[in-house]
Amino acid sequence: MEYRKRQPEKLSAPHRLGRWLRLKQYQIEVTFGVYMFTPVEKFVFWSVVFLLFGLFAIACILYLPQHIVFIVHRAWFYVNGGDVLGSSASSVMASSKDGLSLTVSGADAAKETLESIVRDL
Secondary structure (H helix, E strand, O other): OHHHOOOOOOOOHHHHHHHHHHHHHHHHHHHHOHHHOOHHHHHHHHHHHHHHHHHHHHHHHHHHHHHHHHHHHHHHHHHHOOOHHHHHHHHHHHHHHHHHHHHHHHHHHHHHHHHHHHHHO
């Protein structure tokens, strides 16, 4: 059994990774009985395993950073607390003040424009 022999300790990292992957493949084949499959069944089995692993890796790459940020923000809130309603109310008030000032300044500009048109007529 090649997998059980003591190996020299001075192997390169890619060589050790290859040996580790072959060991995992051997363990999976023995655990799930893949070694008894026909070549076509093995191809289908390993294709499904590769597909599921690929989908899992893509999901981790795409969604894990966003999820970690969400958890960190949630932990920050739990540790530091915070008045969510107060902060949201103040932001709503600030935005409504900005909107109101824009409306008033827009109305003033429209009034001046209409007055100049009336004077010209």
